[in-house]
Amino acid sequence: MKRKPFYVVLSLLLLLLLAACGQSAPEATAVPPTLAPDAYTRDALIAFKALPEVAAPTEYELSEELIALGRMLYYEPRISISQEISCNSCHLLDNYGVDSLQFSLGHDGKPVGRNSPTVYNAALHITQFWDGRAADVEEQAQGPILASGEMGMPDPDYVLYVLNTIPGYLPLFEAAFPNDADPINYDNVGRAIGAFERYLITPGPFDALLNGDDSALNEQEKRGLALFVSTGCTTCHYSDAIGGKRYAVLGQVTPYPDVTDEGRFVITGKEEDMHSFKVPSLINIAKTGPYLHNGSITTLEEMVKIMTTYQLGKELTDAQITDVVAFLNALTGELPLDYIVVPEFPPNGPDTPGPYEYEGTSSN
DSSP: OOOOOOOHHHHHHHHHHHHHTTTOOOOOOOTTTOOOOTTOOOGGGGTTTOOOSOOOOOSSOOHHHHHHHHHHHHHHHHHHHEEEOOOOHHSOGTTOOOOOOSBBBBTTTBBOSSSSOOOTTGGGGSSSSSSOBBSSSHHHHHHHHHHHTTTSSSSSHHHHHHHHSSHHHHHHHHHOTTOOOOOOHHHHHHHHHHHHHHOOOOOOHHHHHHHOOOOOSSHHHHHHHHHHHHHHGGTTSBBBTTTTSSSSTTTSSSTTTTTOOBBBHHHOGGGGGTEEOOOOOOOTTGGSOOEEEEEEOHHHHHHHHHIIIIOOOOOOOOOHHHHHHHHHHHOOOOOOTTTTOOOOOOOOOOOOOOOOOSOOOOOO
């Protein structure tokens, strides 16, 4: 007769001992049946997908002209009221799409209300902003330009006024939107920037693993991956961006202390959305701190401990946290350096206004 494995015999002895002492057996940990808590197998990859080359839109066609215009507008400081900040000021493309500050600074030098998330891989998310108030990157791109505490432009008309006074922009818009009789419009500003951002994708070692290269991660990183899955982190962090696909209440299992930001509740008015935020992507997470909507957490080790405690109601040892952090570091991808080269801007025209010269009515 085939002998039972040693760990099976040991488990039976433990159950008999507990029964003899009048105690109940401990609850089993909810882990995938084929995945030991810290032993990697390819079963650990079931919740993930490799990053695509581009987050392709469904509403329009991408073109080289559209993307080139979007890159220029992304870096363009003249579409801020001070003419000193651009999209790239808060989302630095050579710094993994963040400025590494707890709160970015607006045109007036004052901090904005929430931590600025990375723009890399953001086009793969279900919505944009921490509270999901923009449907896609095209809509999101229009928001900060007009936000009074960010780029501060008073209204869309002033943005278009400025762009129309810079002679080089009209042919660029005409090339990007050849079927539009009046191509310099605010929807097209958002669409161009969004088109550029859809190529801000950063594949890395984990994508190589997903595509079949089992040597792409070392043993510690694989242990961390197995722990990440078995602990339940994939409840929120899954698919290609390893996040960005759902909302979650901060303090899902155990109430998180001192949460003052109402989160998505402000947008929906639904009680279940109180203190709920879009789950951030973990791609490049080792490079995009500080963390949380308020930028209050500075290290990945602390972040892992907080998430397992308050979101999952579990605890990891220091050694396990170190392994999970090793896996998170393996999610760092390659920046598209050729794609994000700062463009040469069209020069001002004779009528291009300087800062604060517009006398229109502000809508902010």
